Amino acid sequence: MPVNDLPPPAIVRAIPPATPTLIWQQLPALPEGAGVAGAFIGVLGDALFIAGGASFPEGPASGVDGKQFTAQVQLLSPDAAGQLRWRKAAHLKLPRPAGYGAAVPDKHGLILIGGRDRTTCFADVTRIRLGPDGTLATEPLPPLPVPLANFSAARLDDLLLVAGGQETPDGAATRHCFTLDLTVAGARWQSLPAWPGAPRLMAMGMALGREFVLISGKNPQPGRPTETLTDAYALQPATRSWRRLTDVGRPVEPAVPVMAATGVALDGHRLLVLGGGAYQYLARTEELAAQLQAARAQGASTAEIAALAQGRATLVHPGFQREVRLYDARTDRWQCVGLLPMARPPVNTTAVHWRGAFVLPTGEILPATRTPAIWQATLAP
Numbered sequence: 016m017p018v019n020d021l022p023p024p025a026i027v028r029a030i031p032p033a034t035p036t037l038i039w040q041q042l043p044a045l046p047e048g049a050g051v052a053g054a055f056i057g058v059l060g061d062a063l064f065i066a067g068g069a070s071f072p073e074g075p076a077s078g079v080d081g082k083q084f085t086a087q088v089q090l091l092s093p094d095a096a097g098q099l100r101w102r103k104a105a106h107l108k109l110p111r112p113a114g115y116g117a118a119v120p121d122k123h124g125l126i127l128i129g130g131r132d133r134t135t136c137f138a139d140v141t142r143i144r145l146g147p148d149g150t151l152a153t154e155p156l157p158p159l160p161v162p163l164a165n166f167s168a169a170r171l172d173d174l175l176l177v178a179g180g181q182e183t184p185d186g187a188a189t190r191h192c193f194t195l196d197l198t199v200a201g202a203r204w205q206s207l208p209a210w211p212g213a214p215r216l217m218a219m220g221m222a223l224g225r226e227f228v229l230i231s232g233k234n235p236q237p238g239r240p241t242e243t244l245t246d247a248y249a250l251q252p253a254t255r256s257w258r259r260l261t262d263v264g265r266p267v268e269p270a271v272p273v274m275a276a277t278g279v280a281l282d283g284h285r286l287l288v289l290g291g292g293a294y295q296y297l298a299r300t301e302e303l304a305a306q307l308q309a310a311r312a313q314g315a316s317t318a319e320i321a322a323l324a325q326g327r328a329t330l331v332h333p334g335f336q337r338e339v340r341l342y343d344a345r346t347d348r349w350q351c352v353g354l355l356p357m358a359r360p361p362v363n364t365t366a367v368h369w370r371g372a373f374v375l376p377t378g379e380i381l382p383a384t385r386t387p388a389i390w391q392a393t394l395a396p
Contacts, residue, residue, distance in 0.1 A: 034341060035281065036395035039356040041388060042374070045089065046101045048072070050377040050385035052363040053114035057125040060145045062092035063369055063389075064125060065376060068114040075383035082383070084112035084132045088151065091389070106150055113137060117168035118365070119175060121197075126156065128177065131164035131184050138162040140175075140195075157203050160193060167220025169227055173197045174252055176227045177204075179215045188214035188234045194252060210248040210257045217275045217292070217363075218244070223344060224283035226251055230342075231263055231291070233274040240301050243272035243294040249344075261347045263288070264340065268351065273336065275362035279373045281394075284344040287352075289375060290360040291336040303327040332381050335362050361386055 045051075051068030058064060066088040071081045088107040094100045109127075116130025116137070124144030130137050138158040146152040159177065166180025175195040181188055190209035196202045210229055218232030226249040234242035247260040262270035273291030280286045307323045337354040361378025368374075372393040380386045 034350065034352040035285075035287070037339065037353060037392040038395050039390055039392050042391050043091065043099050043101060044389055045377060045387035048385075048387065050387040051085065051114070052361075052377070052379035052385055053116075053130075054364070054377060055109070055114070055116060055118040055125075055127050055130070056365040056376060057118035057120060057367055058369050059090065059125055059143070060092070062090040062145070063367070063374060063376065064118065065089050065091075066118075066127075067109050067112065067116075067130065068377075070385050071383045075381070078383075082133060084114055086110070086112045090145075104149070108151075110139075110141075110153075115164040115363075117166065117177075119168055119170045121170070126170070126175065128168055128175070129159055129163040129166060129180070131162075134184065136162035136164045136181065136183055136186075157195060160204050160206070161191065163189075163191065165216040166191070167218045167229055167232075169220050169222045171222040171225070171227055171252060176220070176222075176250070176252070178210070178220055178227075178229050178250075179218050179232060181216050187237075188216045188232075190214045192250070207250070207252070207255055208257070210250070211259065212246045212248065213242055213244060215244055215274075219273065219276050219278055219288060221278065221280055221286060223249070223280050223286055225253075226344075228260070228286070230260075230278075230288065231273040231276065233272065233292070233294075233297075240305075241297060243274060243292075243297065245270035245272050247342075260342070260344075261349060263342075264349050264351075266348060268349070271336075273340070275379075276336070277362075277364055277366045277375070279366045279368060281341075286342050288340045288342070289366055290338065290355055290362060292362055293333055293335050296330070296332055299330060300327065303330065334358075334381065335360050335379075355390075357386075357388065357390065359386065361388075 051070045054068030055066045069084045073081045086109040089103045113130040117128045119126045127141045140156040142154040144152050163180040167178045177193045192207040192209050193204045195204045213234045215232030219230040228249045230247040232244050245262040248257045250257050264271040272294040276291040278288040337360050339353045341352045359380035364378030366375045372391045375390040
């Protein structure tokens with residue numbers, strides 16, 4: 016029988032008084048398929064925009080070879096009666112199948128940055144808007160200095176900021192930090208000093224007040240265990256300087272990695288982190304894989320190798336973190352303020368503000384498993 020002796024992905028603490036209370040409800044789910052991970056997600060006009068991303072149409076058992084990227088664009092918006100409806104059309108597509116990039120809000124629509132398919136990372140940067148005829152109008156912007164996927168990005172006033180990521184689908188994490196001034200005609204991306212911590216991908220990045228914050232992530236290291244990161248930093252673009260923030264979770268929890276999480280800013284000094292990756296499961300699978308590799312290299316018996324392989328095969332994924340964590344820049348403190356409402360929370364998605372609330376759409380709920388569910392949260396009065 017499958018066994019799971021892993022502890023929960025994180026430790027839930029008591030909720031302090033006077034913290035935000037979220038009221039959750041489900042919106043219409045994606046109408047086709049089982050959802051996507053790594054989609055470009057944002058708000059375009061009055062619509063929630065979900066484009067691209069990757070899924071496993073033949074199911075999780077299809078493995079890496081079964082991972083497929085899409086160029087499909089889907090829009091959720093109110094109809095004439097005010098009811099939310101999904102719409103898509105053959106002409107609503109990205110230029111090519113891609114995912115694991117970023118969609119950043121723009122004054123006129125969205126800016127789509129980078130991403131990847133199965134074999135290649137991209138440097139493309141494109142401003143998009145919805146034309147009067149319902150088609151996507153596109154405008155190329157200066158490409159990134161290098162192709163990137165699984166990076167963090169945000170817009171801070173008229174600056175685009177990009178941090179971390181990887182240059183190839185299986186490549187090492189980077190310490191890239193680039194900025195583009197959208198007010199300067201003919202501007203090109205400029206390099207900024209990197210944060211003082213490890214390289215990272217799948218970190219969470221967002222604008223908070225006058226700063227760009229970079230939170231957690233992971234640092235895969237060939238031949239060594241993946242470094243799951245708990246540190247966080249804030250960049251002041253005007254001074255080109257970083258400062259370290261309190262590690263995620265502290266002082267209420269032990270420091271906790273939240274790689275592949277998403278989140279939203281509540282105001283100029285508070286942000287929410289929604290969920291996070293199963294870091295303990297990742298560490299255990301890598302440990303078992305290393306033991307199996309060492310046993311084979313050392314000429315262990317067939318029975319010993321079979322037992323190690325069986326232990327790895329029967330390890331059950333516990334699902335991703337359900338914790339909702341609040342960071343307050345005024346006190347530089349974290350606290351757990353609740354749990355996500357779904358039994359299987361998503362990662363590799365992007366939460367966005369939309370219609371007076373914020374939306375947590377689609378994403379990955381288990382390895383190679385997606386969800387079409389769209390959740391909305393409002394702050395209790």
